[in-house]
Amino acid sequence: MFAGDQNGLQGDPRLKAISEAIRVVPHFPKPGIMFQDITTLLLDHKAFKDTVDIFVDRYRDMGISVVAGVEARGFMFGPSIALAIGAKFVPLRKPRKLPGEVISEAYVLEYGMDCLEMHVGAVQPGERTLVIDDLVATGGTLSAAIRLLERAGAQVVECACVVGLREVKGQHGLNGKPLYILVEPRQQINCSAPPVNGVETCRHDDLILGGNFGSPVNTTSKSD
Numbered sequence: 001m002f003a004g005d006q007n008g009l010q011g012d013p014r015l016k017a018i019s020e021a022i023r024v025v026p027h028f029p030k031p032g033i034m035f036q037d038i039t040t041l042l043l044d045h046k047a048f049k050d051t052v053d054i055f056v057d058r059y060r061d062m063g064i065s066v067v068a069g070v071e072a073r074g075f076m077f078g079p080s081i082a083l084a085i086g087a088k089f090v091p092l093r094k095p096r097k098l099p100g101e102v103i104s105e106a107y108v109l110e111y112g113m114d115c116l117e118m119h120v121g122a123v124q125p126g127e128r129t130l131v132i133d134d135l136v137a138t139g140g141t142l143s144a145a146i147r148l149l150e151r152a153g154a155q156v157v158e159c160a161c162v163v164g165l166r167e168v169k170g171q172h173g174l175n176g177k178p179l180y181i182l183v184e185p186r187q188q189i190n191c192s193a194p195p196v197n198g199v200e201t202c203r204h205d206d207l208i209l210g211g212n213f214g215s216p217v218n219t220t221s222k223s224d
Helices: 013-021 039-043 045-059 074-085 140-151 168-176
Strands: 023-026 034-037 066-070 088-092 102-109 112-119 128-136 155-164 179-183 186-188 207-209
Touching (some): 045 074, 045 155, 088 112, 102 140, 140 155
Parallel strands (some): 066 088, 155 179
């Protein structure tokens, strides 16, 4: 579900501002990738606050007691959301980052394997849980996060991302869990802006929302 598809948020100018605050860096970290750089969103106080506020408005009355953030960029939004709705924040980390006893969940990437870990006892059976990340491409990481949390007895209510493709839910279904996305990735159409610190970037007017995601150019920042 996209935020802009909801009656209350259709045409909401905050969504456009959030999208425009996300910089697109062509061919990073490898050729063909249009990297959705949320660090520029974090630099924009109003757009960053609006991002958190939209999530908070959605989840404040859903009885969420756990916000689980996926390493690493889920950590940038999850704690603020958790504080605002009165929930605890649980980090889902990559291997060997947590010091205590952990429960692990491996998952398949396009070119290999990866793993998420969570401290044993971080969530209790039956706790209503929200999973947050910055971006979803195919849903592999979010699906692993759901499996990990459900093995610990959590009740995953929904997954939420700032950026995502409309095709994700149809491809993977995220173990049957709803997916809530604020904006679609933006796609380069004509990059004419000068480099910033040696990195080629694009102006806002060089980009469009959505685009042809079936093209050979990958418009996301993740392989999962």
